[in-house]
Amino acid sequence: MSLRVLLTTTVCWPSGARLVGAFARVGAHVEALLPAGHVAAQSRYLAARHPYDPLFPRASLRRALADAAPDLIVPCDDRALAHLLDAARRLPGAADIVVRSLGAPQAYRQLVARSAFIEAARALRIEAPQTVQISSKDEYRAALRQFGPRAVLKVDGSWGGEGVAILHDAAKADCAWNRLALPPSRGRSLARAILRRDRHFLHEALSRPKASLSLQQFVPGTPATTAFACWKGRVLASLHMDVLETLHPQGPATVMRRIDCPDMESAAVKLAERFGLSGLHGLDFIRDAGGRAHLIEINPRATQICHLALGAGHDLPATLIGLSPRPVATAKTLIALYPQAWEEGAPPPPDTAYRDVPWDDPGLLSTWGGTTPILGDAAKTGAF
DSSP states (O other): OOOEEEEEOSSOOHHHHHHHHHHHHTTOEEEEEEOTTOGGGGOTTOSEEEEOOTTOHHHHHHHHHHHHOOSEEEEOSHHHHHHHHHHHHHSTTOHHHHHHHHSOGGGHHHHSSHHHHHHHHHHTTOOOOOEEEEOSHHHHHHHHHHHOSOEEEEETTOOTTTTEEEEOSGGGHHHHHHHHHSOOOHHHHHHHHHHTTOTHHHHHHHHOOOOOEEEEEOOOSEEEEEEEEEETTEEEEEEEEEEEEESSTTSOEEEEEEOOOHHHHHHHHHHHHHHTOOEEEEEEEEEOTTSOEEEEEEEOSOOTTTTOBOSTTSBHHHHHTTOOOOOOOOSOSEEEETTGGGSTTOOOOOTTSEEEOOTTOHHHHHHHHTTSOOOHHHHHHTOO
């Protein structure tokens, strides 16, 4: 009998759709809790779709858990992770499957608090910039005097670059604080709900949550990332990449270079053991001019490279559920992620890069192909 995997997501990122096929191709029965319009619903590999309602997230998850009866849950964004942690506390019978899928929920209190997480990493002797929690504007200004004019202001629980401000000079520091620290007005939240067609902002209009912020020392360099699969604190498989291109500053990567990096691997191993992690996770780094990787944050959920099939020890979905790895997708080190590298405004991927296109999943291609440049004559000739 196939292992039953439930993917959960609250945003229409491509990564969830790619993981549907990745888990199904290694023999899993895959269902997903999806918001309206998510492209994963078009995947040939999806066994069942469970509707996610932004206004009633707890009820949506409760129904999905009851109907899917999963052996493993994989959250694909930070809000989906928060809903699972909430379910472990509030939904009868949910705690066991959440612990099985993620590890102890108590550990995530530190993982999702940026300053507390970096403090734990530094205690493990992982190279990471000093990061302090900020609870007032006076603390903010004091930390800026300590760190200097270049620093990074971050909001706990944010993702996609929206809750991050890179400060290059003192003149813009107050503007960044006002933008991130002060709760949005009800009018602004309502406008965002309408303009972005995202009903999550209606919750903000009602509650106006106070942000929890941290300030991190700025590390000059280039981004790098790790994705890893782990079980009860032990890393089973990993991928390490240098980020060469992004869709926009602080945005998702579009082109990466696969690397071997002992420091990044060591960080994953130490953190998985320290927090007793299970499931799929990601780490973000900055590589300095000397080549040393500095850990800047964790993504305690699946990330956009977790679906890649790169051989034994580097096929995260297969290794996580204890099955043989898929055939190696490519021996190339440069990888252009689809559809990210073909989004409007993305720099063209290099000709030498592997095009990570789901040719075996026409539902995804037909949906994405309507909004992004499909790959032209090269696709017809099988050049990729």
